[in-house]
Amino acid sequence: MLNIDEIQNGIVIDHIQAGTAIGLMDLLGIKSNRKASVALIQNARSYKAPSGRKDIIKVEGDASWLNLDVLAYLDPNITVTIIQDGKPVRKEKPQPPKKLVNIVRCRNPRCISSIEEECDQIFELSANGKYRCIYCEQELQVKQD
Incomplete structure (x- = not known):
């Protein structure tokens, strides 16, 4: 089984439809030249997803530059978890933007x-x-x- 270290401060974008995370990263403006570390997990097992698979994006560091409003438009099942000091402090399900x-x-x-x-x-x-x-x-x- 693949093991990805936990992040200390940042966000986890979870329950992304399998195979769509790379396009989502492009739309969100997540690029390798940012100072934040980014982990992309594709085709992870999921008991909630209809296909049984999901993608996950982990962003460690300052993620305030991310435009998360677009997430609900792209995939209504996406969740965003805010991580501080290695612990999840808030979990959100973005709403479709106006x-x-x-x-x-x-x-x-x-x-x-x-x-x-x-x-x-x-x-x-x-x-x-x-x-x-x-x-x-x-x-x-x-x-x-």
Whole structure:
């Protein structure tokens, strides 16, 4: 069995759908040039995940620069545990953000955000629980596995 040391101060992003953690790291801006140590665990056994597998990201050090709002949009089952002095102090299940700014692109080729280079890509959460472009009302298409 693989053994990854515990972290002293930082965060653990857990219950990530198996095989998606690398893309998640890119969207969160986790890069190797940060001072924080990062551990990526892929295809770990999970009794809760429908597939029986999950990914985990551990970030040791200051993780205040992470934008965790996007987590609930990407995977509603993700949990974030805050670690201080080697002990978990808080566990959160992120809620879907009201707005997604520059996370995903509008697929409508006639949308102003697709035409203008410096226009932010902004999607708002609608009453039906789906995200819509604020410029053209295009509904965000979510990948289905």
